[in-house]
Amino acid sequence: MATHHLASWACSLKYSDMPQNVIQAAVRSFYNWAGCAIGGSKHPATTIAHNSLSPFFGPPTASLLGHQGKTKIDAQHAALLNGIASHVHDYDDTHLDTIIHPTGPVASALLAVAEWKGGFSGKDFLLALIVGIEAECKVGLAVWPEHYDVGWHITSTTGSIGAAVAVSKLLGLSISQTTNAIGVAATQVVGLREMFGSHTKSFHPGRAAQSGLMAAVLAEGGYTSSEQALEAKRGWANVVGVTKPGIAADLDKWLGMNAEASEHGVGLFSAGVGRWEILRNSFKPFPCGIVIHPIIDASTQIHGDMKTQGLDAQNIKSVHAKVHPLVLELTGKRKPKDGLEGKFSVFHGAAIGLIYGKGTPSEYEDHVVQDAKVIAIRDKVNAESDKSLGADETIVVATMSDGKILERHVKHAVGSLEVPMDDGMLQRKFVDQCAAVLGDRVQAASEICWDIEYAKDVADVAKLL
Amino acid sequence: MATHHLASWACSLKYSDMPQNVIQAAVRSFYNWAGCAIGGSKHPATTIAHNSLSPFFGPPTASLLGHQGKTKIDAQHAALLNGIASHVHDYDDTHLDTIIHPTGPVASALLAVAEWKGGFSGKDFLLALIVGIEAECKVGLAVWPEHYDVGWHITSTTGSIGAAVAVSKLLGLSISQTTNAIGVAATQVVGLREMFGSHTKSFHPGRAAQSGLMAAVLAEGGYTSSEQALEAKRGWANVVGVTKPGIAADLDKWLGMNAEASEHGVGLFSAGVGRWEILRNSFKPFPCGIVIHPIIDASTQIHGDMKTQGLDAQNIKSVHAKVHPLVLELTGKRKPKDGLEGKFSVFHGAAIGLIYGKGTPSEYEDHVVQDAKVIAIRDKVNAESDKSLGADETIVVATMSDGKILERHVKHAVGSLEVPMDDGMLQRKFVDQCAAVLGDRVQAASEICWDIEYAKDVADVAKLL
Known part of the structure; x- marks a missing residue:
């Protein structure tokens, strides 16, 4: 039931269901991600991918961050390239329990879709962002740590699922469509740790964003997949977590809907016992491991x-x-x-x-x-x-x-959950990363990102970055 | 050394290195694939993907099969959609030792690139096709059967690698670039068996084609990946074949370059002891398991x-x-x-x-x-x-x-290696699949495909299908 649980939870969550600290964590996650994506926009891993793939670019509907609205491409490629840029300096956020870098795959897909389709408010965007981040971290927890130990880059293997759930939420897909989107995303398992140290490492979250976006768009159009993509015998968890004993119980634990069965499961927030993974997200003060x-x-x-x-x-x-x-x-x-x-x-x-x-x-x-x-x-x-x-x-x-x-x-390094970066530190990090790219537009960009919650149309935000 | 072996073998193989029966097997594989892709072009799995993804289509440089040149889209999406169409009736070819359906991922990528770039002869095309099919079958043999048993759809998990090697060969990439292409392809592991019975099953070879194409294009542009993508501790074979004991020896066996170490390895053909996997490819007389x-x-x-x-x-x-x-x-x-x-x-x-x-x-x-x-x-x-x-x-x-x-x-069903479909049967299969799509153009299409070896520019073939 894990797949169905996840889809139905995602479809039912409302903005008013989320405590203020969860929304604030999402704003900080988005802000940190935007700085990383702008800061990484001139890195060779980003520019080589940009140049190499430009013969395939479709209608210009979504902005590349760091280009201040001057470069728009199709939403799929925007998700890919912004995702690459956001990870390339190893400076993005970290869900410490799984070492997933959660915002890259989800926000890269979401921002591209929000701008392509238009008309989504900052609150629509944050709700979908939170849904996607919870999704990827919960499925990541179900396969952690064996999945990572074997050699999977857990950021992207879970990221496509998170991105698919987030885009499904933004587009208002039904539970059935969201289930299909999870399936199409889950079958695209991207990311081997062997690629660490090469451009391909940052390709991973970019491709996860693109795969998840594509999965949601296909599902919206009626494309079918399995209804038990996550929990089936030959589904995602058993295949990518094949060395982990008791994975069925872990899926129940992290994707459960029943407070008696689990205190950590997704979908328990309304019962007041759920654990929001986004509150366990941390930000790096330094661009390294x-x-x-x-x-x-x-x-x-x-x-x-x-x-x-x-x-x-x-x-x-x-x-x-x-x-x-x-x-x-x-x-x-x-x-x-x-x-x-x-x-x-x-x-x-x-x-x-x-x-x-x-x-x-x-x-x-x-x-x-x-x-x-x-x-x-x-x-x-x-x-x-x-x-x-x-x-x-x-x-x-x-x-x-x-x-x-x-x-x-x-005792606890800055950036840990115990000694988190405060808002001022996040802002200095943003400015430090983005100044060379944005020049004197950097303060305005910083303010726009901080105020994402109050944006009338997120498309306007994307354009200005 | 498996990755390097594969890349250097692929780069060095010449048309004159291939016996006539290998070339004939490639022509038959291409012919059967084209019939399947045309025959599957109106299936909902193909048309839903087409309609859903059309907002992202780039410049029209590659034909969709079954549209007789009337529908061109960017080469990446053409590879995806032709790959979906070619598998959707479960009517494509089978490498019986691994149950890989080898031509779908490779030919779908290659034909799109050949038309996009232009100027490749039928012989260029067949050489690259054979290189790609050998690559995917050899890496498949290295992880078979545990990889499939766990739940991976081996056609697509190996298909992205085959497509990357094939496109690298067609584009004349260096050994180093081909190595990077293998890495970018290997890190995109697409295909869970749980998806069988849904549209997502045929998405797998399509996405493998697209991923392999993208990998080669990125590598051509200078994108880097691991040089030991296949054999490293946390590389492809160990991660996707984690339940198989002795996988290092199997990689040596199937991807070896040394006749003393192995009689089956890729790259041994010049020594006269190599085993061509394409000669073990079979064709289905019936569109079912x-x-x-x-x-x-x-x-x-x-x-x-x-x-x-x-x-x-x-x-x-x-x-x-x-x-x-x-x-x-x-x-x-x-x-x-x-x-x-x-x-x-x-x-x-x-x-x-x-x-x-x-x-x-x-x-x-x-x-x-x-x-x-x-x-x-x-x-x-x-x-x-x-x-x-x-x-x-x-x-x-x-x-x-x-x-x-x-x-x-x-004793041996028609379509087996012992009782293969003869050319006449393949032609009847082609006509039977394609008549409803192509109408009175079906015979001409059949002839063009049979004569692929003599095509001056494969782009002209693609346009006519």
Whole structure:
């Protein structure tokens, strides 16, 4: 019944069913996504895809973000390209329980459809966005963690389903049509982790957006699929979660409609016991793998301490960090050669925090990673695994050449659920990402995105980005 | 090395490397595919997709088959829609070792690209077609049968890879670009078996064609992916074949370049020991699951016997068939309600063979399945599982009301590798499928397709279909 549950819940949810904090989380998710998509709009992964696929572009009905309304293409390709752009700097949001980056596939599809069709208010848009994000996170929870461990990029494998449910909601499809849309989306399983480190990683959420959009449009037209796409013996969960024992029970748990059976299931919100996954969504202060965030946070704090005390990073003698064991496993690259490799180097993360007091996309440009000054500090950083630390915890000790010691203990890195980025930090991140693309239009774009809830027609928002 | 092997083999193969029987198999595969795609062009699965997606169609550069050049759309959507049409009657070809329907994804992508770009000869086309079909069948063999058993529709999960390799070959991509194309295709794993029985089943080969085409176009533009997309720990084979033990050895076996390591690997043809998978491709005489073919064959032969002896099917008293156990497991539907269900009824298969002496799409139309005359005979058919029979074997005994007994023993059903459809049968199948769509243009279309090898520009062929 999981597929039917999901479809009927999605169809029945009303704006008034959602608490204010859920709506606020959706606004923040959209805002962060828009900044990432604008900021990633000039990356080669985006521009190569744009140029290569331009012979196929259909009627110009949907805007490419970062082009300020000057470039419109068909909605399918807009969903693809905005989805690619939003993920390409590894700077998008993270549902920490599943490490799904939920907004990319859903918002990329939704914004394209909203502009193509026209006439949808900000509230229509946010309702559909929330429905889609809940859908992808709930189905992701049902197959997590084995699904990811095997090698699936869970953002896109669940993202097509989330995008399909969201577009179905926006277009007002029936339960039966939404069920078919889920099926057409579920059968398109995009995303192998082996692609990490190449352009194809960011292709994944883009293609998920496009696949989900297509699924909803086909279902609206009467295209049929299975009514048990998620739970059938040879349906989505059993096939992509084949190594997970007891997956039927997990589907019930996360997609249940019955409060007695589950306290986490979708569709339980009206009973007051449901868990909104969007409230567990987090935002990255730094454009790299989340395991490096604690050390950038601590190093940035030490940068502040040095400034206060009139010290200079050039005078650092050595840096010793204690980190969670995953950090060195995933990001232990000692000598990164370029920006992309820098994202997999905890040592680079420490160096930029200490030198610049920040870790933005600028500090991951190739020339920074290759800068002798940065390399000098990077080589002085030593990291030691400590099993007693949490995944978002670190202790960093910098010893200056005069013997002075600066130490910071970060228990929960900024951007975690415990220490979330506040609205001001999100705005600085937006401006920082988008200024080079939008120029003096950046403040206006920021305001438009913050005010998405009050937009009369979301098409007008898309055009201005 | 599997990915690199496949790419470098594909790039190096020349037309002169291929024996005449391989080229002939490719011509027959193309011919059969074109008939299926034209024959399926008016099916709701095709027309709904066409209508629903038309708002996204780009510049009209590629023809929809069955429209005789009157409908051109962008090449991506042409690949999708022709791919859907070619599979929708379950009448396309079958690589029996993997039950991949290999030509749909590859030819649908290739023909669209050939027409879009223009200037490719029939020989260019056939070379790329063969390269693509070998690619998808070899990677399919590496994950078979566990991959299919888990629930993947192997035609499309391998088809995107085959289409990407084929389009890369046609466009003359380098080994490095072809490797990237394989990666972008491999990361798009489309097709759950749960969708069988709905429109989404035929969406699978169409989407595989489109995904493979897109992969090659992106790779040509410089888009990067993994260089070990197929064999990496979290690459295609390990992820989609996660339940298969020893998959690394199977990749070596089927994608090896070294005759000492394997006698089946791709790229061994020049050493004279390679196995061409296209020579193991078969064609369906009947538009239904292959397990019903023996009983239709035997019943059709009995129809001939009745005719010779002046008997009428109306006077059949009872029919008793011995069949392989899989037949009743997969197609034991006693009372099919419509054409689609009829394809899963061995009893309907016997009835149409006995009454009409054939089993073409006409005999699977709803009104035939619901015809009282057909139902009367169908209800008289009894089938018994017999483990001693082969999967393509049956014994059918019809008892007439006057006590006369007619018996046929089919050891290998027509369409099997042992009793292949000859060229005349393929031509009758083509005409039978396409006459209603093409009218009096059907013979000309048949001739154009047979002569594909000698086409100066394949774009001219596409236009005429």
